[in-house]
Amino acid sequence: MTRILWFILLFILLTSLELAFISSLPFPFSAAPLVITLSILRLQAQNDPYAIGWIILYGILLDLFRLHTLPFATLAYAIAAVAALIMSRLLFSNRSFYGVLGTTVSVLIVLSVTEILTLFATQLTDTSIISLEDYFSFTFWRMIGATVLLLFFFPLQRSFVSRIHSLF
Amino acid sequence: MSKRSLLSSRSARRLYLPAGVVLLLIILFFGRTVDVLSVIQRPLSALGTSIYEDVFYFLTAGSILPSELEVLIGQRDAYMVDQTELELLRDENNALMELLGFLERANYSTVSANITGRSIGPDSNRFLIDRGEEDGIHEGQAVVVGEGFIIGKVLSTGPYTSTVTVLSDPDMALAVSILNETRTIGIVEGGMGNLLTMSFVPEEERIEVNDIVVTSGLDESVPSGLLVGVINAIVVDDQTPFQEAVVEPVADAHRYSQVLVILTDTL
Structure with missing residues (x-):
């Protein structure tokens, strides 16, 4: 039960930080994907493996509040x-910084491709247009943001994060 | 521990039951949960907005001090309010005493709301507020800031929260009127970055750069006379009998952490 509570509390904290604080910052700082990066780090x-639940719950939350473009x-x-689960097990199985970074960047690419494909699919019936150039720029800065977040959080994982881990 | 053993272990099975219970409770009391969470999100959003504003002034100030720029922006806003008020009062004097203008608009009932979250994506053009159906908010209502600058409309509502779409959203359309001699009416749409476009303006209509654009009142739930922006450029296409106005919104939703929602039943 404690594990579940911590899982939910951390999700709420991360989501609040990303949607309320990070998204209010000026671009490109607002592109930093906090939830995805820390989920993959965990x-x-x-x-x-339960950390991928944060990514799924985050997607549900965005749809629920219609907060995604x-x-x-x-x-x-x-x-x-x-994709995160598969890549962390099969492709970037190394737990080093570069391993985590490789998984994170790959997952962001998968996410972007999926988003663009759904955009094209919906544009068959919808005339609204989002500039692909803007979208690629956003994806690029999202990767940079993830790298910066990892540079900050990865060294902390052995101390702070592992203490949290002990609660799970 | 391998994934299979993890998922089938006794401890994992123990995990699913409480997880289900907790999730069920969250779903059942979702509205209240979100309401409570807004206590955390309000200061976070206000802090982010404050940083945004500092960076905005730092980047746009150029050779003048941020405080001077703030004064200039305030003066510009005041002039626009004065001019719009003047134009509308002139209309009133001409014939239509019932015309809704700023004087009457001050009587609208509004609900003050805090921004508790913003959308992610290439264009951050939606935000979440901590007021919902319980406060009388419905889809389509106008969301304003400052002296009555419209920044968007309510997209969807929950019991205690609502999502607002800003004017620059590609899906946004708003009925407007230009404060020129003929009070040209039309629709502004988003999808051009931070700018809006007003298409299909008949070429015989005389519109000019710096003309003020206000809401026309033809939109259900949106009162007339709310300031939208100023015309930034006019695009004339010889192939069509129409011209297009590029409108620059007066207010940037990113610079505010508090907004007002104009309630429909008071219109």
Whole structure:
């Protein structure tokens, strides 16, 4: 039960930080994907497969509040979560900084491709247009943001994060 | 521990039951949960907005001090309010005493709301507020800041929260009127970055750069006379009998952490 409570509390904290604080910052700081980055850090460096639940829940939340520019955020984030699990087990199985970074960047690419595909699919019936150039720029800065977040959080994982890990 | 053993272990099975119970409780009391969370999110959003504003002034100030720029922006806003008020009062004097203008608009019932979250994506053009149906908010209502600058409309509502779409959203359309001689009416749409476009303006209509654009009142739930922006450029296409106005919104939703929602039943 404690584990579940911590899982939910941390999710609420991360989501609040990303949606309320980070998204209010000026671009490109607002592109930093806090929830995805820390989920993958927990998944890979701390070997906690349940951490992908944060990514899926985050997608559901975005759809629920219609806070994502593109439709079907749940689908895109669920695919990203599965990609994170597969890549952390099969492709970047190393728990080093570069391993985690490789998984994070790959997952962000998968997420972006999925989002763009859903955008194209919905544009068949919808005339609204989002500039692909802007979107690629956003994806690029999202990766930079993830790298910066990892540079900050990865060294902390052995101390702060592992203490949290002990609560799970 | 491998994934299979993790998922089938006794401890994992113990995990699913409380997880289900907790999730069920969250779903059942979702509205209240979100309401409580807004206590955390309000200061976070206000802090982020404050940083945004500092960076905005730092980047746009150039050779003048941020405080001077703030004064200039305040003066510009005041002039726009004065001019719009003047134009509308002139209209009133001409014939239509019932025309809704700023004087009457002050009587609208509004609900003050805090921004508790913003959308992510290439264009951050939606935000979450901590007021919902319980406060009388419905879809389509106008969301304003400052002296009555419209920044968006309510997209969806929950019992205690609502999502607002800003004017620059590609899906946004708003009925407007230009404060020129003929009070040209039309629709502004988003999808051009931070700018808006007003398409299909008949070429015989005389519109000019710096003309003020206000809401026309033809939109259900949106009163007339709310300031939208100023015309930044006019695009004339010889192939069509129409011209297009590029409108720059007066207010940037990113610079505010508090907004007002104009309630429909008071219109």
